[in-house]
Amino acid sequence: xxxxxxxxxxxxxxxxTSVKIECRSLDFQATTMFWYRQFPKQSLMLMATSxxxxxxxxxxxxxxxxxxxxxxxxxxxxxxxxxxxxEDSSFxxxxxxxxxxxxPQHFGDGTRLSIL
Amino acid sequence: xxxxxxxxKLLSVFKGAPVELKCNYSYSGSPELFWYVQYSRQRLQLxxxxxxxxxxxxxxxxxxxxxTSFHLKKPFAQEEDSAMYYCALRHNTDKLIxxxxxxxxxxx
Numbered sequence: 001x002x003x004x005x006x007x008x009x010x011x012x013x014x015x016x017t018s019v020k021i022e023c024r025s026l027d028f029q030a031t032t033m034f035w036y037r038q039f040p041k042q043s044l045m046l047m048a049t050s051x052x053x054x055x056x057x058x059x060x061x062x063x064x065x066x067x068x069x070x071x072x073x074x075x076x077x078x079x080x081x082x083x084x085x086x087e088d089s090s091f092x093x094x095x096x097x098x099x100x101x102x103x104p105q106h107f108g109d110g111t112r113l114s115i116l
Numbered sequence: 117x118x119x120x121x122x123x124x125k126l127l128s129v130f131k132g133a134p135v136e137l138k139c140n141y142s143y144s145g146s147p148e149l150f151w152y153v154q155y156s157r158q159r160l161q162l163x164x165x166x167x168x169x170x171x172x173x174x175x176x177x178x179x180x181x182x183x184t185s186f187h188l189k190k191p192f193a194q195e196e197d198s199a200m201y202y203c204a205l206r207h208n209t210d211k212l213i214x215x216x217x218x219x220x221x222x223x224x
Contacts (some may be wrong), residue, residue: 002159032210042216042217043217044202044212044214046211049210097210104165105210105212107160107161
């Protein structure tokens with residue numbers, strides 16, 4: 001069964017709206033979660049590493065003021081796309097390693113964001 | 117720079133044929149490599165990791181450091197193997213770098 005849950009699965013909104021996406025670890029605590037972006041027929045690109053209790057670490061070229069990440073608890077990380085525009089339309093996926101050490105990451109179902 | 121290359125976007129085979137999905141990497145340290153699979157309308161899920169050296173659903177992958185490759189193989193493809201396959205490399209803490217993916221189509 002799913003161990004990482006994302007909500008919503010699909011959101012359509014007008015340009016200029018801010019959209020929040022939630023990523024939850026269901027039966028384990030995740031001090032670190034990861035946010036990816038996937039364009040159609042392309043690979044997953046890591047956007048940022050979400051760290052519980054501290055600031056997120058963003059990959060080069062990702063605007064931190066555009067993509068706000070909050071990891072307020074050990075089971076929840078949120079990604080807020082601020083003032084979204086059509087070019088922000090994409091598939092956003094989160095993941096979390098389950099357990100300590102070199103555990104593989106478990107992925108959420110992803111959130112399809114469509115900005116009109 | 118760390119990079120994962122999957123040269124084939126699409127691989128089409130008939131049921132029962134052998135399958136090899138290619139993956140090459142560049143990494144300055146000691147890599148940890150994975151294969152993830154995404155079936156239609158499902159989430160990305162782990163298929164194999166090189167440190168486990170196991171066979172999952174008939175698939176195997178051997179890390180070849182000399183050739184910097186981690187090709188995914190299966191001797192007899194099944195229709196249910198049709199999916200998107202991603203090779204990934206883990207570096208530093210938990211960051212994963214993905215290849216561009218290969219779509220495997222297995223025809224009856």
